[in-house]
Amino acid sequence: MVNAMEWQKQRCWQPNRNAEMMCVKVMTDEQLEILRKQIAVYATICEQLIEMHKNISAHQDLAGIRLGNMYCDPLLGSGGLKIASRQRWTPTAMQLQILERIFDQGIGTPTKEKIKEITNELSQHGQISETNVYNWFQNRRARSKRKQ
Amino acid sequence: MVNAMEWQKQRCWQPNRNAEMMCVKVMTDEQLEILRKQIAVYATICEQLIEMHKNISAHQDLAGIRLGNMYCDPLLGSGGLKIASRQRWTPTAMQLQILERIFDQGIGTPTKEKIKEITNELSQHGQISETNVYNWFQNRRARSKRKQ
DNA sequence: GTCCTATGAATGAACG
DNA sequence: CGTTCATTCATAGGAC
Numbered sequence: 001m002v003n004a005m006e007w008q009k010q011r012c013w014q015p016n017r018n019a020e021m022m023c024v025k026v027m028t029d030e031q032l033e034i035l036r037k038q039i040a041v042y043a044t045i046c047e048q049l050i051e052m053h054k055n056i057s058a059h060q061d062l063a064g065i066r067l068g069n070m071y072c073d074p075l076l077g078s079g080g081l082k083i084a085s086r087q088r089w090t091p092t093a094m095q096l097q098i099l100e101r102i103f104d105q106g107i108g109t110p111t112k113e114k115i116k117e118i119t120n121e122l123s124q125h126g127q128i129s130e131t132n133v134y135n136w137f138q139n140r141r142a143r144s145k146r147k148q
Numbered sequence: 149m150v151n152a153m154e155w156q157k158q159r160c161w162q163p164n165r166n167a168e169m170m171c172v173k174v175m176t177d178e179q180l181e182i183l184r185k186q187i188a189v190y191a192t193i194c195e196q197l198i199e200m201h202k203n204i205s206a207h208q209d210l211a212g213i214r215l216g217n218m219y220c221d222p223l224l225g226s227g228g229l230k231i232a233s234r235q236r237w238t239p240t241a242m243q244l245q246i247l248e249r250i251f252d253q254g255i256g257t258p259t260k261e262k263i264k265e266i267t268n269e270l271s272q273h274g275q276i277s278e279t280n281v282y283n284w285f286q287n288r289r290a291r292s293k294r295k296q
Numbered sequence: 297g298t299c300c301t302a303t304g305a306a307t308g309a310a311c312g
Numbered sequence: 313c314g315t316t317c318a319t320t321c322a323t324a325g326g327a328c
Contacts, residue, residue, distance in 0.1 A: 039183075042190040049194065088308050088319075093192035100185065109313090135309060142314065143307085236304050236323065257316070283305060290318070291303085 089132045094125040099136055109137050237280045242273040247281075251288055258285060 091099065102110075102118060110118060110133075119130045239247065250258075250266060258266065258281075267278045 039186060039190070042187070042194070045194065090308080090320095093189045096185070097189045097193075100182075100189075132308080136307095138313075139307070139309085146314085238304080238324075260315095280304080284303095286316080287303065287305085289316095294318090 089128065091122075091128075091132075091136070092126040095122045095128060098122060098125070099133075099140075103137065103140055109141065237276065239276075239280075239284070240274040243270045243276060246270060246273070247284055247288075251285070257289070 098121065099118075107114075115130050115133050115137075119128060119133045122128045122133065246269065247266075263278050263281050263285075267276055267281045270276045270281065
């Protein structure tokens with residue numbers, strides 16, 4: 001069977017081999033606009049799905065499905081044995097989204113108060129500690145600085 | 149319905165850092181990186197939501213949403229745009245030899261100055277960036293350590 | 297085309 | 313804060 005993933009990958013991201021590298025990679029304003037709209041659509045879909053889901057199961061939280069992005073979950077799932085999956089904290093998609101948004105507001109390293117606040121908010125979307133938040137901001141800042 | 153897993157698998161595309169091709173940048177690498185992460189976040193959230201939803205209503209199909217196509221098609225469709233998949237740096241034989249030689253001198257972690265210097269020297273033997281050199285030493289040290 | 301391995305890169309945490 | 317370490321993620325390249 002055709003590997004659908006590979007197909008899509010090729011379709012989406014890989015340079016057209018026939019066209020060769022000579023083509024100039026330019027994103028026109030129009031294309032950028034389309035991209036923005038696509039992201040907006042994504043956001044809307046996410047919201048709708050979340051809404052939809054809330055109506056179906058009021059008790060289930062996004063935090064509960066964090067399993068999805070953990071490395072060894074497929075293995076764990078079959079055995080039913082939940083061995084400690086990972087030592088270090090990994091932000092969930094939701095948490096990352098929020099963190100990035102806060103970071104973009106350019107407040108620099110949050111105060112202790114702010115950290116508490118953020119931690120509290122993020123803990124609705126998964127396990128997290130104040131240290132995690134603190135470290136994240138430290139790293140984010142340092143790396144964005146070094147990057148240029 | 150688009151397989152969300154497949155979509156997620158693609159979430160790691162990145163701008164080509166080593167871009168040796170003719171390339172007119174309309175976004176900085178930083179911006180592209182942010183964009184990438186943004187999309188990745190949505191992709192992950194969508195996947196998780198879909199997964200969650202599957203567990204609840206097995207009969208309902210989300211096909212109408214066509215998550216998988218949303219992002220790529222518009223971009224690809226408009227003539228020659230491509231966002232190259234990441235191409236990771238691979239040291240040339242010459243570069244590797246030099247790197248190994250420097251490493252064997254046991255200077256430990258090169259300073260930032262040293263990195264610059266090395267990068268400069270190695271760039272005579274092929275495309276390379278300071279980040280590449282930095283990473284190489286990080287990995288080399290870590291792996292030689294772990295081996296014991 | 298499928299699996300495996302080496303390794304470039306990313307990143308949470310810790311150190312000075 | 314700037315650096316460094318430890319671990320994990322993702323991919324290039326080879327074997328079959």
